[in-house]
Amino acid sequence: MTTNRRKFLGNTGMLLGAACVLPLLDGCDNINKRRKSGGIGGGLKLSFEPYELQLKHVFTIASYSRLTTPVMLTKIEWDGYVGYGEASMPPYLGESHETANRFLKSLNLKQFSDPFRLNEILAYVDSIAPGNCAAKASVDIALHDLIGKLLEKPWFKILGYNQENTPLTTFTIGIDTPEVVTEKVKEASPYKILKVKIGRGNDEQMINTIRKVTDVPLCVDVNQGWKDKYEALDKIHWLKEQGIVFVEQPMDKYNLDDMAWLTQHSPLPTIADEGVQRLVDVPKLSGAYSGINIKLMKCTGMREAHKMINLARSLDMKVMIGCMTETSCGVSAASQLSPVVDWADLDGNLLISNDPFLGVTVENGKIILPDSPGIGIKEL
Structure with missing residues (x-):
């Protein structure tokens, strides 16, 4: 992995220590306390970079063959925490590094200062342009990862x-x-x-x-x-x-x-x-x-x-x-x-x-x- 790759992935930071409830209920008590005290502020920061997956074998289905798949790796940062996401774009989806880059650049996640407003944020992302489903998924996944880290829980729990x-x-x-x-x-x-x-x-x-x-x-x-x-x-x-x-x-x-x-x-x-x-x-x-x-x-x-x-x-x-x-x-x-x-x-x-x-x-x-x-x- 290159130095730039390591720098992009980074560290997810220290996890909050309190027991938490469902994120759609607006987070856990210690997060709310930090909000009131001014310890949390600023909008969500989205960043992304292209990546190319290398397949171990030629992948052949009824309509085509390929050896690589383009992906866009994303991350959302908030208050020292990082959530990771991904857009995988095989040919039939009609997406590419170019389309994902254009769509993700059009987003303004800094307007959202509360990652727990999951439905509101993702409704905004979906409304920006039709299609771009993989690019939208990369934001969704990163946001879920971020929220789970803030709650100190895996999503299955x-x-x-x-x-x-x-x-x-x-x-x-x-x-x-x-x-x-x-x-x-x-x-x-x-x-x-x-x-x-x-x-x-x-x-x-x-x-x-x-x-x-x-x-x-x-x-x-x-x-x-x-x-x-x-x-x-x-x-x-x-x-x-x-x-x-x-x-x-x-x-x-x-x-x-x-x-x-x-x-x-x-x-x-x-x-x-x-x-x-x-x-x-x-x-x-x-x-x-x-x-x-x-x-x-x-x-x-x-x-x-x-x-x-x-x-x-x-x-x-x-x-x-x-x-x-x-x-x-x-x-x-x-x-x-x-x-x-x-x-x-x-x-x-x-x-x-x-x-x-x-x-x-x-x-x-x-x-x-x-x-x-x-x-x-x-x-x-």
Whole structure:
């Protein structure tokens, strides 16, 4: 890590010592006392810098391949404390270093002198310009991290979740030659469920290759690769015989009529990924899919992801929480919500070779949340 990188990440400072309550109740007693005495003042300070993630292997899905992912690393400083965030921007999101830089520069967080006004601050961020969901998520994550550090609590505790209820995480096997797929599966032996990318015409080859190596449960991500609902249903029946758990985004995200038909006849759950982005999308997907895959980079961060989980549950839909290729910053933030979901695909940090943070870990395939304030990360 370069000197500039270390300087940017910095230290999070000393933590406040008092026991705290939910941040949306405006913080804890010692913070309020310091406000009254004049010990706290000034607005939030946002800073950011571009970073390029290096993948360990070529990452191939139904529509493209890549070896890198651009991210924007953010931090919000207030009263000597620092919260860290991240915007990960794979190609299909339509964001880049340039767009994230432009959006983040347009924000004036100095007008907010109280980080506990989470809803007000994030509503302002969302209102500045449409889209830019990953850039918005980087602010949301940094603000959550900051608040958790001020409260001296990890977010899973602030939300009242039991860290023992974290699920297994899938480990992703991208589309490749049988030789490379075999090697990837062997490397993934510690994981108890694998997520297999298919949809490029070699679906059976991918699954058969993996089944020669392991009999662990699999889920598949088609990334909109199937075009005909009848052929898709035939494939799903075959996949069920191979021990597949669910099918993610089998068809075009705009084709809700065919998706509803497929879900109605499918022997496996169908999960929307590209087909769902934000809270407003969830109700229209009820009946078209069995569940949704929530990603912080799509939905603008932890605040909206939490709302999406609750809304999906009210509609009797399954919930998966996923990620892009991200550092441990983004993955650890998403992991704070994992104790209340059905499935998790939180391996993005495990697919890169230059992670600048240490956070959530995986033991025997299970997500292990660090009992650390905020989103639970520290710099390497």
